[in-house]
Amino acid sequence: MEWPELNASPASGSNRMTAPSPRTSGNGERKRVGRACDSCKLKKIKCTGTKPCVPCIEDGSGTSCSFNAPYARGRRRTTVHHNTASSSSNSASTVPAQVEPEKPAESALASPEPTESDRQGHFVGSSSGLAFLLRLQRLLRETGNAQSYPTSIFTLGDATLPDFDELTFTLPSYADAKALVETYFELASPNYRYLHRGTVERWLDDLYAGQRLSHSCQAAVLSLFALATTYTGSSSGGTSPGTDVNSGILYFQAAERHLNRECEPASLTMAQALLNSCFYTLTCSRLNHCWSLFGTTARLILALGLHRRNVGSAAAHRASPNLVELECRKRLFWSAYNLDKYLSAIFGRPAMLHDEDTDQDIPLLVDDHNLKEDQIETAPQSGCSTMMGLIMHVKLTRILNKTLRTLYGIRPVRTSERQKSIRTLSEELQTWKQELPAYLDPELVDPSVLGPLFQRQNNLLSLAYAHATILIYRPNLFHEFCGHSREQLSQEILDNVRSCVDAAMLIVSVVERMVNAGQFYDGSWVSRYQAFCAVVVLYTYTTKPPTTASESQQWLRYFTAAEQCQHCIGTAASPDSLSYRYHLVMEEYRVEVIRQVRSYARTPPEIALALEDRLSHTLLQTPESVDTSLWLDGGGLDTAAVMEREADIANAFMDLPNWDQLLALLELETHRFFIGHMLSKSNNGL
Structure with a gap:
């Protein structure tokens, strides 16, 4: 297209x-x-x-x-x-x-930042939370690519792809192609099993044997190659020229060419190739490209009837139905459903696939080697199945969807109704946790003893579970920044805040485990997003300084964990990557929290001493071209800025993945003073 x-x-x-x-x-x-x-x-x-x-x-x-x-x-x-x-x-x-x-540029520490104004032209002083976001937005813009290129409105803000020369493009060697297929199924898609491995291997053999293969099938294979390259090595070369990251871009562009040339009716294979491309654009930090491309993919899925049970499938109406096609239809729909909900959470936009519009069955618990076109070989109940990861992820994502619609919808929610919804969602989440097989539960089985595929499934489900927990309890975290002291909050809210922080710490521990095992891949876009959410929660919680020795130890534990996780996200991130934009947001937040806690009159001496050194250096791994002179000054905060409704805070403070989201948030009247008001509580003796 x-x-x-x-x-x-x-x-x-x-x-x-x-x-x-x-x-x-x-x-x-x-x-x-x-x-x-x-x-x-x-x-x-x-x-x-x-x-x-x-x-x-x-x-x-x-x-x-x-x-x-x-x-x-x-x-x-x-x-x-x-x-x-x-x-x-x-x-x-x-x-x-x-x-x-x-x-000449001067450091913000030596000279106050120039005054800002909002969209209506109203004066905004340097202490306002809006000025904080405006300065952050400007920093994010200035650290990006300074050149401007004509680009499609569907990829606005994304890095420009290199020109594709079809005449010089060549397929990888057959050995490299086999290695990429292996990498795809073992690492790139542990919980998204919408491609049947036996079918893909047959396509691969036909492609290299010179046999006729439809454009959709070739696009599916090439997009699979592209996605697999993000898990094989670095941009400096990887294992071979045919499997490095730079080759992945060419495979992706070649897949697009084949899809544009497809003249046959829309098919399941076309949808599979498009969904592969969606995942690849995310690994390349091309969020707007993915959003537009997934819109096409979702509507193709609906047009093919994949959201309905046995609707629109020729295989379902034949005397001898193709069982591989039937299962792949289910797998594709629920994989797209999962991606839809995560895009909804990242962008803060409505989802495209809805529970009330589907009656599609959950995929069967059957691995690819047991799935044939004419029969299904049932695996023993006690064995480990690769499909369990997708099935459990689908169940968890349905809880995530309820959370987004109930707690983060456009309609204000009363405090009592919100607390009731939080209790209901929490119970559903605990039920899901109890249904988790032992080999996918790190509390029961050490992931290090598992094979690479099950390690990946174990880690990704742990991150998804903790992220869903954060989204459920996070509205209660902001009660502490709405004029309430901890003594005024109910025990239920305090317990929910602790659960939210514990979930963030769980993400930090899983990320550390993945880094130590060499599994925190550049292509793990959702893992880095979930880690970013955890760091924001921990920095938000530590904004309120400790008052006792025991609280000081806990405070340092949380703050240090956030710094370590931030370092994991930003390590080796390129300036154009989404991880680097996450890193910029987190570093700005970290520096502001340090300054506010240090300025608090009753900050314990051991905390003040620990923060003294932290303020003098940055965790930001900046390239030479990045101007770091825009860090915040230590001015006071506007304590007169107050929030009108507690529910607006939870709705406004959605996850901030990039500067486009920050710009969008500036349109929200309720978000104008959020961070300024939130951080000012440390100056008011809370």
């Missing part, structure tokens, strides 16, 4: 001035103006980008020409200043323009 490209050329039109202006160079070449003044923006007229601009001079309001509205189009442009004294007596067409020389 071809995505439309944006027209990157500027719109044509005549200039307001006949002489060269900031919008035109001396040779008549048109230049883009990156920012209009507040008056021109309000009137929706052309602005020359100067201060004062030509329209304001002509209107006689040159002295009031201002650029106070927040700038949200990347790096701030240098403002061109006119000499207003001479402009009052000269024609507007002869106004001399002088570019203000750039001043």
Whole structure:
């Protein structure tokens, strides 16, 4: 499928001035103006980008020409200043323009950050939580790729893919191809078993034997190659040129070409190839690309009737149905269902696949080697099945879906109703935990004694369970930042807060286990997202400083665990990766928490001493091109900023995966003072 490209050329039109202006160079070449003044923006007229601009001079309001509205189009442009004294007596067409020389960047620790303003132009001081987010957003923009390329609206904000030369593209060697298939089924898709291994191996043999293979089948194989490369080695080479990360991009682009050329009716194989591509775009930190691509995939799934039991399947109506196709239909739908819910949680957007619209069965507990087109060989009940990971993950994701709809919906929820929902969801989660087989429960079986596939399933289910626990209890975590002291909170809420923090600590321990085992792969996008959620919870909890020696030990334990997990996420992350954006958000939050706790008058001496050294260094692994001069100043916080409703906090503070989400959150009125109000509690003696 071809995505439309944006027209990157500027719109044509005549200039307001006949002489060269900031919008035109001396040779008549048109230049883009990156920012209009507040008056021109309000009137929706052309602005020359100067201060004062030509329209304001002509209107006689040159002295009031201002650029106070927040700038949200990347790096701030240098403002061109006119000499207003001479402009009052000269024609507007002869106004001399002088570019203000750039001043050297100064550290935010030595000089306060310039004042900000919100979308309505209201003043926002440096102590406001909104200013905190605006500075963070600007830092995230400035650390990204400074170049701008024409790009599709469906991939806006994602890194630009390299040009694909189909004439020079070659398949990997047969040995490398077999290795990629092995990696895919053992590491890349432990809980997403929507491709039948025997069928894929048959496609592979036909492809390398030169036999005719449909475009959809070739796309499925190539997208499988692409996804597997993210688990085989580094961008410096991996195990061989045919299996490294750079080759994965070529496989992905080749798969897209084959899908674009498919002329046959929509099929299950086409949906499998598309879902493979969705997962690959996530491993490449292309969230917007994945969101758009998954929209197409989800609607193709619905069009094929995969959400219904035996609807739309020719195999189901034959005298001898194809059992492989029937099972793959179930597996594909529920794998897409899982991805749909995680995308909903990450973006904070409604899901595309709904429980009330489906009656599809859960896949059978049968491994690929026991699944044939004409028969199913039943495995012994006591054995370990690779399909158990998918089945248990589906059950857990359905609880996650209820959590998102109940606790994070658009409609405000009363405190009593929310607490009732939390109790219900918690009971369902504990029931799920009790149904977990022993080999998938790290409390019963040490994952290190399992094979690679079952280790991956064990770790990923542990992370998913802890992440669901965080989402269930996290609304109660914010009670402590809504004007309540811990003495005013009920024991139930305090227990829920502890459960939320314990779940975050569980994620930290699982991530540490994966790192030590060499299984925290670059392609593990959801694991890094869940680790980010855990770090945010721990930093939020430690915002409230300890008051006793025992609390100090616990505080240091939580804060140190958050730092260690943050380090795991940011280690070896490239500047364009989602992990690096997570790392930026977490480092900004970490530094702010340290400053607030240190400024608290009753902070225990041992905590103040421990934080003294932490403030002097950063956990940020920055490349040389990254400007780190925008870290926060230690100014006070606006204690007058209060939240109107407790429920709005839980709704507003959804997970922040990248700067696009931060920008979206700035639109929320309730989020404006959240972080400022949350952190200011440490100054109020709580």
